Amino acid sequence: MLEEYLKEWSYLAVFILSALPWVESAAIVVLAIALGLNPIWSTILAFTGNWITVALLISLFHRWQEWRNKKQPAEVRQQQESKKSRQAHKVFVKYGLPGLAVIGPLLIGTEVAVVFAMIFKAPRKNVLFWMTTSLAFWTVLFAAAAYYGFSII
Template identity: 45%
Template sequence: MEKIIWEYILVFILAAIPWIEIAAVIPLAILKGLNPFLVALLSFAGNFFTVFLLIVLFERFQEWRRKRKGAEEKETGRSKRGKEIWNRYGLPGLALAGPILIGTHIAAAIGMGLGAKKQWTTLWMTISLVLWSGIFAVASHFGFDFFRG
């Protein structure tokens, strides 16, 4: 029983780590045989926890980053992709595409960096994470069942 509890704690922790994301954690945990509902719930909670911290502490982070790197900042491929999504679809598009294309943490940071308000960023990231957690859980559960026979 204790081993199972640690597996669920690990799901929460891995989902909270940027770049691992729910898109990897949920299918792997379900493939391992963990409960799809609990996996989706804990993955959402873990990922949301660090995204929410990023949103809340963004101004401080941005100021620290400016001091550390200077005024000029080189644009990465992910940030370019994020800005293209932002320009075309706004914050909702960025938040909804984030888990698949650039990662939730990067999507939140780009949205905040482009002037989105904390409340709207939090709302749209929450909607996105709930939606994608459900999609990944259902698709993984039924997809693995289909291939198992």
């Protein structure tokens, strides 16, 4: 009975830990599986916790950008955006955003990758899509590696 009770709290801990900034769902899912938790539930909860943080960060950063743009005169914004910077922005959104989303969680962390994407003014829908795809990929990959790796041992 106590063991079952502790497992229920363990699943809540998986969700909460992966929702913490700078704690990656891929690492938490490996820990959860190593501790004997159900790999499917651990994967779902770790992904969901990390995804909620990403979605919240995108939304808050977008609102902050809107607030900042209201404070800055339109002439200043137009002067800052040259033709080259608009072209560079298009290239980043098309090619750099997917790369940042895929590599970012491993090198700099999911939240930092989101902030970089938003600083570079990538559309928030694209950031959310690519970060969701990346989180799902890495979480499932690490969960499968942990599950099958621990099964072999």
